[in-house]
Amino acid sequence: MSREIRIPGPDHPIEISENPRLIRVVTQNGGKVLAETTAAVMLSEAGRPPVHYIPLADVDQTLLVRTHSHTYCPYKGEASYYSLITPEKEIADAVWFYEEPHEAVKAIAGHVAFYPEHVQITVTEAVAN
Structure with missing residues (x-):
């Protein structure tokens, strides 16, 4: 089955930028740190x-x-999902990623995103060691 691939543009802008700030999830x-990085990328998409x-x-x-769930975005590609196992509970499909994102958004390959309703995400200035 062929899926439509769309290129971001004026009608559907997508911008990706490096984010050197400290992101903590x-x-x-x-109670439990799930992720911490100063190497995130931020994707802004059409409103x-x-x-x-x-x-x-x-x-x-x-x-x-990893779950069996998949969704498709014509701008980014096929998303796959992880359930998140926290000390309190398992949250199904709380994390998504694009294993092989479309060329226009290839910077998100090897990265995951968390649904903010399931975690706390803080962004602060990175502290030099």
């Missing part, structure tokens, strides 16, 4: 809230379980 109760895509290497992968 924690469980809803703030939607910006999304922080975090390198998978900067995520506690022991808390992720």
